[in-house]
Amino acid sequence: MKRNEFLQKGLLATGALITGSSLSASTKAGTMTADGKPFNLNYGPHDGQFKNLAGNSFLDQIQFMYDQGFRGIEDNGMSGRPPAEQEKIGNLLSKLGMAMGVFVLDKGGNGANTLAAGKQAHVDIFLKGCQQAVEVSKRCGGKLTTVVPGDFSRNLSIEIQTANVIEALRRGAEILEPHGITMVLEPLSDTPDLFLRTSNQTYLICKAVNSPSCKILYDIYHMQRNEGDLIANIERTWSEIAYFQVGDNPGRNEPTTGEINYKNIFKYLHQKGYKGVVGMEHGISGKGKTGEERLIAAYREADAFM
Template sequence: MSNLTRRAAFALAGLAATTPALNTPAAAATDIRMALKPFACNLDTWFMDTPFAGRFALAAKIGFTQVEFWPVRRAKNEESMDATKARALLDSNGLTLTQYAPAAPNFSDPANHDALTAMIREAIADSAILGCKAITLVGHHIVDGMSREAMLSGYTTGLMRIAPLLEQAGLTALIEPFNTVNHQGHLLNGSRPAVAMLHAVNSPMIKLQWDFYHMQLEDGDLIEKFTAAIDQVGYVQLGDVPGRHQPGTGEVNHVNLLKAIRAAGYKGPMGLEYYPLDNDYKRAVSDAMALSIAAGFA
């Protein structure tokens, strides 16, 4: 709290003690929304004790204007959801969807490229309903019996195959590398193989999902690597190490990091794909506001 301005401290004082809903004067609520404006709340990692459909309202009440989530199509035995239902929830809560992650086939294996094409066509239709211009695309599990070179070739070829569809639709696919510490069994880890691959694909609609949680675990040297690869960055996500909790709970200096992100030329939203420490959403919002103010965004 020591890093907050008096204006932000006033706004935070209105947060309810035991619930993420706001109970603030209009001016205080405006201050919260302004401080949270650079961020998109991830609805799959926040408010996990609430059914998915109810998380839209919680994100709006707490002060977010942008959200992201994983798949939009959810099975009935989990919780029925599709693009039309999600769009209604977004609109009724005044929210914008920055990106989401449709389930992708493992297209490191060329045998799955037809399934990849079908999934992209479905995502294009869903994205038009959602009013969303970006999807996260993974699908790079290790394939038993295939060499790394063959898998890299298969994944690259798959991206080249879907590039014309994405370009025609104006939809960006965000390729997300993981890490080998707690996301074993994946082809793309850290920035280097993914950056090289995207240079080879050379499509304006295929970029990197730069998740700093994964990059810290796999690469380190966060600012220099991000700055060097800024031409291939399409979206940014945050999460501290260790624990994948909010910035300020771990080892990364996120104030310096966010200043460097903007200095490198990235002007888009930053996804908060982390698990608020102890499910304390009041503290998570306080920490996000403090970061925004200290980094000069609010």
């Protein structure tokens, strides 16, 4: 399932109602009452996660996020937005002092364009995406772009596939590094056809690429499904991790809705000194304004680790 399809479906999901929340909320005029105190970590919501409380405009949603204490965003679809809109988002983030998390590299690797195959046409598409990312970064201020190397090329050995991926990523890093942009490689659990599956595998590739512009995106939802032992695996690969995303499992909704102890994980990240955005790449367990209020309450609960 594509990321934008997942987010659209996730935001329509049904589930838990607000329980035990200390959040003070008011739905008058579609707004909420909150002190706006920043969180201990820099959680980054997506476009659409507060559309019922703040309206359909992403700019209005960003202002609402700030008012609720969020100090970052991420936007997988940033590369597909018109340049003027990218600039407006970047200007608002700068005005509010908010951080831009990841945006997905255009055609940064998928089943039809796998870097593991070693085909020049696939590499050329990837490199064109890297060049585009430089321009997107200038407009929105984002310095992190997500790359998924694509599917296995099963007619080749795993060693040859790995070498092909490393070579392509080295060429991408040559484009991004002068501009201070980091591509973050994301191992996924969506299908066993995907080449990149674990943090250890991604760690090896980043070490081989050997560039500050090639690091790991550790998505805790995906890694819970693929490898578990979350904190230990984060610790082992810490030197190559540049970004985190979250989602509880099962269900891929907000923290507190599944089996992952996010309060402990967030405490660990805080103790490690992580200052980047923690991307909220997940759906919402409830519907409408109530679901969005529950989303905020869930992050307040999981963030209460001090």
